Amino acid sequence: MQDALMNNDRAEEDYQAGFASVMRFHEYAKLRGWKLSDRQLIHEIIQRERAALISQKSSLPIVGQNIRSAAWNLGQANALRALLHAQRAQEDI
Secondary structure (H helix, E strand, O other): OHHHHHHHHHHHHHHHHHHHHHHHHHHHHHHOOOOOOHHHHHHHHHHHHHHHHHHHHOOOOOOOOOOOOHHHHHHHHHHHHHHHHHHHHHHHO
């Protein structure tokens, strides 16, 4: 039971780290005048969700540098989705 709780805490930390990394990059890009199109954002969302699905369904352990958990990828996908919604809302104004 305690292991499950620890895994949930770890998943939440990974999710928040993934979400925060996208938001940090968004601020960096905004300072330089960069902007992704809706199509690019949607493509990135799909890629992050696919990576999360592969990570969740894989029965083999994945070892190496820069390997991220499914929660981290889902955090990034949700951050990208939030940016897409904000971008579309801004265009409607």
